[in-house]
Amino acid sequence: xxxxxxxxxxEVRVVSLLPSATEIVGRLGIxxxxxxxxHECDVCDGVDRAVFESLPRxxxxxxxxxxxxxxxxxxxxxxxxxxxxxxxxxxQATIENAIFNNNNDSHDKPESATAWNKVVVITQSxxxxxxxxxxxxxxxxxxxxxxxxxxxSDSIDIQVLSxxxxxxxxxxxxxxxxxxxxxxxxxxxxxVRNEMLMxxxxxxxxxxxxxxxxRVAVVEWLEPVFCGGHWVPEMVEYAGCVNVLGExxxxxxxxxxxxxxxxxxxxxxxxxxxFDLSRNLSDARRVFxxxxxxxxxxxxxxxxxxxxxxxxxxxxGNKFFAxxxxxxxxxxxxxxxxxxxxxxxxxxxNEIEALDCYPRGDRCWQNIFFExxxxxxxxxxxxxxxxxxGDCGDVEDVWMRMHEEACGRGEKFYVDxxxxxxxxxxxxxxxRGKCCGSGCRHCxxxxxxxxxxxxxxxxxxxxxxxxRKRTRSVxxxxxxxxxxxxxxxxxxxxxxxxDPSMTVLFWSGGKDSFLALRAIARAERAKLFxxxxxxxxxxxxxxxxxxxxxxxxxxxxxxxxARTRVVxxxxxxxxxIVRQAEFLDVTLIGVPLHSGAVRYEQRIAAALSLIxxxxxxxxxxxxxxxxxxxxxxxxxxxxFGKPMKDLSNRNHESGEIHVRLEFPLVGVEYxxxxxxxxxxxxxxxxxxxxxxxxxxxxxxxxxxDVGMRFDRSVARELQEVGADGFGENGEFHTQAQVWLAQSxxxxxxxxxxxxxxxxxx
Numbered sequence: 048x049x050x051x052x053x054x055x056x057x058e059v060r061v062v063s064l065l066p067s068a069t070e071i072v073g074r075l076g077i078x079x080x081x082x083x084x085x086h087e088c089d090v091c092d093g094v095d096r097a098v099f100e101s102l103p104r105x106x107x108x109x110x111x112x113x114x115x116x117x118x119x120x121x122x123x124x125x126x127x128x129x130x131x132x133x134x135x136x137x138x139q140a141t142i143e144n145a146i147f148n149n150n151n152d153s154h155d156k157p158e159s160a161t162a163w164n165k166v167v168v169i170t171q172s173x174x175x176x177x178x179x180x181x182x183x184x185x186x187x188x189x190x191x192x193x194x195x196x197x198x199x200s201d202s203i204d205i206q207v208l209s210x211x212x213x214x215x216x217x218x219x220x221x222x223x224x225x226x227x228x229x230x231x232x233x234x235x236x237x238x239v240r241n242e243m244l245m246x247x248x249x250x251x252x253x254x255x256x257x258x259x260x261x262r263v264a265v266v267e268w269l270e271p272v273f274c275g276g277h278w279v280p281e282m283v284e285y286a287g288c289v290n291v292l293g294e295x296x297x298x299x300x301x302x303x304x305x306x307x308x309x310x311x312x313x314x315x316x317x318x319x320x321x322f323d324l325s326r327n328l329s330d331a332r333r334v335f336x337x338x339x340x341x342x343x344x345x346x347x348x349x350x351x352x353x354x355x356x357x358x359x360x361x362x363x364g365n366k367f368f369a370x371x372x373x374x375x376x377x378x379x380x381x382x383x384x385x386x387x388x389x390x391x392x393x394x395x396x397n398e399i400e401a402l403d404c405y406p407r408g409d410r411c412w413q414n415i416f417f418e419x420x421x422x423x424x425x426x427x428x429x430x431x432x433x434x435x436x437g438d439c440g441d442v443e444d445v446w447m448r449m450h451e452e453a454c455g456r457g458e459k460f461y462v463d464x465x466x467x468x469x470x471x472x473x474x475x476x477x478x479r480g481k482c483c484g485s486g487c488r489h490c491x492x493x494x495x496x497x498x499x500x501x502x503x504x505x506x507x508x509x510x511x512x513x514x515r516k517r518t519r520s521v522x523x524x525x526x527x528x529x530x531x532x533x534x535x536x537x538x539x540x541x542x543x544x545x546d547p548s549m550t551v552l553f554w555s556g557g558k559d560s561f562l563a564l565r566a567i568a569r570a571e572r573a574k575l576f577x578x579x580x581x582x583x584x585x586x587x588x589x590x591x592x593x594x595x596x597x598x599x600x601x602x603x604x605x606x607x608x609a610r611t612r613v614v615x616x617x618x619x620x621x622x623x624i625v626r627q628a629e630f631l632d633v634t635l636i637g638v639p640l641h642s643g644a645v646r647y648e649q650r651i652a653a654a655l656s657l658i659x660x661x662x663x664x665x666x667x668x669x670x671x672x673x674x675x676x677x678x679x680x681x682x683x684x685x686x687f688g689k690p691m692k693d694l695s696n697r698n699h700e701s702g703e704i705h706v707r708l709e710f711p712l713v714g715v716e717y718x719x720x721x722x723x724x725x726x727x728x729x730x731x732x733x734x735x736x737x738x739x740x741x742x743x744x745x746x747x748x749x750x751x752d753v754g755m756r757f758d759r760s761v762a763r764e765l766q767e768v769g770a771d772g773f774g775e776n777g778e779f780h781t782q783a784q785v786w787l788a789q790s791x792x793x794x795x796x797x798x799x800x801x802x803x804x805x806x807x808x
Contacts, residue, residue, distance in 0.1 A: 058163040067370035068169040083145040097754045105141045117270040135179040165204045167228045173211040181209045212371040213296040246376035246404030254287025261386040263288040264312035267299045286383035315353040318364035328361035331415045357416040360385040376404040503625045509654035512637040513628040548666035554603035556619045558731040559672035561783035565796045566711035571597035602634035609639035617780045618735035630786045670709040728789040731757045734782040751779045
């Protein structure tokens with residue numbers, strides 16, 4: 048056994064006993080080297096969720112933090128530590144099995160070696176409350192090493208790496224320590240370090256624009272109250288705020304609520320260690336007496352300025368505050384965002400959310416005094432959502448009615464009855480003459496000035512959420528094509544179609560819509576190839592550059608719940624859809640649906656109006672990933688097969704939208720579809736299970752579970768029990784994890800899985 052890392056190059060595997068270390072391992076791109084993790088590890092970038100969940104958990108604790116109150120947890124922790132016992136148990140047999148037995152499993156052997164010969168076990172010596180004690184880990188590993196050294200003279204070397212960062216720079220140093228121990232290239236280590244440190248510096252530089260000094264208190268526990276320690280006070284400073292509780296690099300410590308009162312913070316942030324946003328929000332509302340007429344457990348809290356001004360926020364303490372990992376940069380950005388939420392500095396708040404370090408796709412903070420999802424409510428602009436439960440359809444019907452009545456009277460705002468916010472009407476926006484970039488509820492300008500990094504979280508009207516990058520814009524490409532057509536006419540070549548056209552693929556994020564995309568791209572490439580054969584030698588290079596992947600004239604359209612930001616049935620956060628579009632580099636139109644407020648057909652018509660007006664498209668084809676359900680196909684033809692009213696404020700002369708419909712997968716055999724999935728190398732993971740229209744949903748029990756990968760064997764098992772092999776009756780839904788494909792070109796069918804170019808059909 049060796050505690051040093053001055054070894055020759057070795058084939059390494061990792062046992063992580065820390066959530067922070069597991070995060071770092073993922074960011075370093077070596078998540079595939081994990082062979083065991085702690086019971087608290089919850090995320091590792093680049094590792095399939097099903098694979099991650101299957102890793103053996105090698106630690107346990109008798110304290111169930113999800114079942115106990117904060118007071119009970121505190122009491123149990125103090126009692127255990129007071130009796131000189133450990134809060135955590137280490138399962139030596141599980142670690143030993145992961146290291147030695149799995150090492151003989153041929154499917155996990157590296158191609159360049161018969162077996163791995165070094166295991167790095169990562170622990171910490173910073174806090175006995177947060178993870179197993181360093182000495183316990185070392186003694187366990189020493190016993191494992193000794194037992195197996197006797198059996199095999201070529202025993203695996205086991206290195207125990209203990210990290211103990213107490214500030215942000217030391218967190219970056221721990222990235223280096225883990226990377227070096229695991230043999231990661233220095234450039235990759237520096238990339239991860241720099242992303243964190245530069246993120247913090249970018250935030251610090253941005254916050255120089257602030258107009259006031261906000262005094263912030265971060266509490267890491269409520270009952271009893273603990274102030275933030277170690278790197279947390281430094282995070283507050285990076286956020287451009289004044290830290291009023293806790294000292295940099297020092298441990299979090301128990302204080303009294305009178306200490307909080309004496310500190311007189313403008314903002315209180317509840318970031319309890321180990322708790323996500325939901326738990327922190329629930330506990331904070333109970334402790335501060337919010338929501339159900341409860342009385343606060345500390346009457347002096349009502350004297351706190353932050354409470355009086357309703358500036359107390361719950362955050363995801365587990366993910367962004369408690370773990371010493373690169374995610375502290377995101378936590379610092381969250382502090383800045385909530386600290387300046389009341390200031391009215393719309394530009395500053397937009398710029399904070401546009402930072403690379405600001406969390407993407409995470410519902411990570413919320414004001415405890417309001418039902419609205421904090422990421423969708425600002426005091427400087429419009430209340431634009433509701434995440435407080437109840438009958439949101441009725442709520443949205445009310446504000447839609449209030450809005451139309453206010454517009455009818457020519458008024459510039461109305462008061463939202465639920466939040467008390469003043470909400471700008473369409474009249475006010477049109478008088479301003481442009482989108483303000485705040486993601487307003489009634490924006491008539493398709494949120495065109497909302498920063499791209501914020502659009503997925505704030506838009507309330509149909510909007511272009513992602514714009515294809517391979518050309519400057521779809522409009523530019525079409526103008527280029529018109530130019531090429533003119534040149535072809537001069538050369539006597541055949542002329543292409545007169546009107547710009549586009550296929551709009553209704554995109555759910557699952558396997559069916561993904562397969563439809565591949566089919567559309569393949570057909571478009573075939574069409575372009577035939578066109579090029581006729582005009583070969585005429586403007587060929589520019590034409591190939593513009594249309595090489597077949598996705599130039601395709602855009603995705605996704606509807607999602609405006610309140611939850613989730614795609615119905617698939618149960619996918621809209622941010623996942625954005626991630627898919629970014630990887631595939633396909634333009635994405637987001638269409639938020641407000642329950643009960645506007646008919647589905649009207650919302651789609653508004654989105655199609657946007658495509659026609661903003662992208663200058665004349666001919667639209669709507670494509671769907673339906674496989675064979677005739678009643679669904681007939682419904683689509685009934686809804687979209689007739690002219691739709693142009694609902695935009697900048698109407699075409701016709702005032703109507705005419706489309707043609709396309710179903711590229713209808714009639715395709717399941718075997719061929721499965722081959723297509725396999726050729727794409729895109730894993731499709733089950734994201735939700737329903738019951739199924741035909742009652743077949745019960746048949747999938749034991750075959751299909753959320754998180755598992757859909758493949759040929761699953762389809763076969765489903766068919767054997769009488770269920771649809773592709774879940775076409777609603778038995779289950781999937782997420783196409785396109786970013787895990789061998790490459791983008793492989794995913795879209797432009798290249799084979801071996802990376803050799805696919806011949807044009």
